Amino acid sequence: MEKDKNKSFTKWLEILQQESWQLELLISGFAIFLLAESYEPVHNLDYQIDLLLSGSPYYGLLYIPYQVLLGAWYVLIINLILHVLLRGLWISTIGLRYVSGDIDFNKLNISPKFDRFLRSKIVSFDLYIQQLEKLCSAVFGFTFLIIFILISGGLFVVGLVILAMTMEGINTRFGDLWVLVIVPFLLLYLLGGFIYFLDFITLGWIKRKKRIARFYYPIYRFFSVITLAFIYRPIYYNLLDNKFGRSIVLFLIPYLIGFTLIASLTVNTHAYLPGNRTLQSISNNFYDDTLEDRTSYSASISSKFVKNGYAQLFLPYVARNDDKVIEAICPDLKPAKTGFFFFGNDDPLRNNMNADMALDCHVQRFKIYVNDTLINNLKYRFHEHPARKNIGLLTVLDVGDLPRGEHAIKVDVQILQNNNGKDTLFFRETALIPFWKE
Incomplete structure (x- = not known):
């Protein structure tokens, strides 16, 4: 059988x-x-x-x-x-x-x-x-x-x-x-x-x-x-x-x-194009209307051409780098737990965190310059970038008094560096964004 x-x-x-x-x-x-x-x-x-x-x-x-x-x-x-x-x-x-x-x-x-x-x-x-x-x-x-x-x-x-x-x-x-x-x-x-x-x-x-x-x-x-x-x-x-x-x-x-x-094959057909040309180039990732790399963590503005006198600036929040800086700036701000949560059960600390205090801690990480002039008293808000889908800060710069032509926004970000076993905070330029006032 x-x-x-x-x-x-x-x-x-x-x-x-x-x-x-x-x-x-x-x-x-x-x-x-x-x-x-x-x-x-x-x-x-x-x-x-x-x-x-x-x-x-x-x-x-x-x-x-x-x-x-x-x-x-x-x-x-x-x-x-x-x-x-x-x-x-x-x-x-x-x-x-x-x-x-x-x-x-x-x-x-x-x-x-x-x-x-x-x-x-x-x-x-x-x-x-x-x-x-x-x-x-x-x-x-x-x-x-x-x-x-x-x-x-x-x-x-x-x-x-x-x-x-x-x-x-x-x-x-x-x-x-x-x-x-x-x-x-x-x-x-x-x-x-x-x-x-x-x-x-x-x-x-x-x-x-x-x-x-x-x-x-x-x-x-x-x-x-x-x-x-x-x-x-x-x-x-x-x-x-x-x-x-x-x-x-x-x-x-x-x-x-x-x-x-x-x-992994690439083809190079440009004999006289230098490899290190960052300072001499303009990146599409600086502008939301020409954004190519959504994984970019660079600051960005709406467009390279400013028509109405206002430039909208987005400053991304990169937790793996910025959390240590925020902890050093605001030691009294208790962080919420991170990770995966089932059924939307988030950490209670996140819900009880003072939003104004958290926003102020984030703001202290930045210094914004327009044509080498430090801009104070900017109004910041938390914002989720519609294209990148990451969260950061959004502020609007009034550039209406600037003459017609090319200008630049410089972004200095506070970073934490360990020197001889001691953590030190200092500002470093991370973005120089050219724009044209119409």
């Missing part, structure tokens, strides 16, 4: 295998459509992470899954488009075979030299169709294998970052001596990861060496769990048991290296 079930299941798999090209095309077409539609949301995640990063550097850990997601997006859309093209070629060859059958070289009437060459390279049209079928299925499976490998690599890096952050936290709290306890774990983690990766790219070379295999076994089991390799392990070993599959796995490394190099 059990044998009949196994035979029935095997037969069903064989039928499904023969008809799998329909499912492949359906999934590829649907996935390409979804990937094209998700281009903007996926790339906008970078900005959302950057907003969180402005509050705390620990949110930088989110860049690891973001980079994995971005890499998976590019791998999927490139490989699936390639798969659809190859499947289209495969379907066209089947249709052509129905019309004209196999290749009859005798009817081509070509010279003997070309005849021998073509006969050696094109054994039969049926074999060509079979090779195309195998290649299409391999590309489809290869695509998802790469995605899971990217996820595994991301999880390995997450583990490495967590160990590094733990080491930094121990160093801050207990001193350098306790770091010596974590450093060996960090080195063992890196060494074990390298050995595991070496075994992967050499198609299990270490596992075939009986003398070292037993020592490698716990390393293999540990990193299999850490990287979730057990999810794609059947695909990997299914490829290794035949020559064609092994060549696909060996192609992984040059594929990923080539993919990385192409993604």
Whole structure:
């Protein structure tokens, strides 16, 4: 009874295998459509992470899954488009075979030299169709294998970052001596990861060496769990048991290296453009109506052309840098808790915080100049920038008395610097924004 079930299941798999090209095309077409539609949301995640990063550097850990997601997006859309093209070629060859059958070289009437060459390279049209079928299925499976490998690599890096952050936290709290306890774990983690990766790219070379295999076994089991390799392990070993599959796995490394190099490729066509030209340039990020980089933390005004005599100035609040300054300026202002809160349950301290006092503490961080003249008695308000989506201060400068032409707004920001173990507050110029009075 059990044998009949196994035979029935095997037969069903064989039928499904023969008809799998329909499912492949359906999934590829649907996935390409979804990937094209998700281009903007996926790339906008970078900005959302950057907003969180402005509050705390620990949110930088989110860049690891973001980079994995971005890499998976590019791998999927490139490989699936390639798969659809190859499947289209495969379907066209089947249709052509129905019309004209196999290749009859005798009817081509070509010279003997070309005849021998073509006969050696094109054994039969049926074999060509079979090779195309195998290649299409391999590309489809290869695509998802790469995605899971990217996820595994991301999880390995997450583990490495967590160990590094733990080491930094121990160093801050207990001193350098306790770091010596974590450093060996960090080195063992890196060494074990390298050995595991070496075994992967050499198609299990270490596992075939009986003398070292037993020592490698716990390393293999540990990193299999850490990287979730057990999810794609059947695909990997299914490829290794035949020559064609092994060549696909060996192609992984040059594929990923080539993919990385192409993604990082830049072209420079300007021979006389200096790299350091900040003071001689004008940035679109200084003006809200030409804003290009929403992740910019620079101060900005509404437009480079002031028509009504008023210039609206936005000063962003970057918590990871500014909180320490505010704490030094206003030690009596108790900060609220930061982090994630479920169902909108925020910290009561935030609701009980004196808004006027908090605003005054923020204002003390800035000195605003127009053409080197310090502007006093400005009215500030908290403001969420409509394009950047980050919170800061908004003030309006009366520049109606200025003559027509070019002028500049200079923003000095108070920063905290540690000098010989002592924190010192001082002002530093962070933005010089030119504008034109009409």
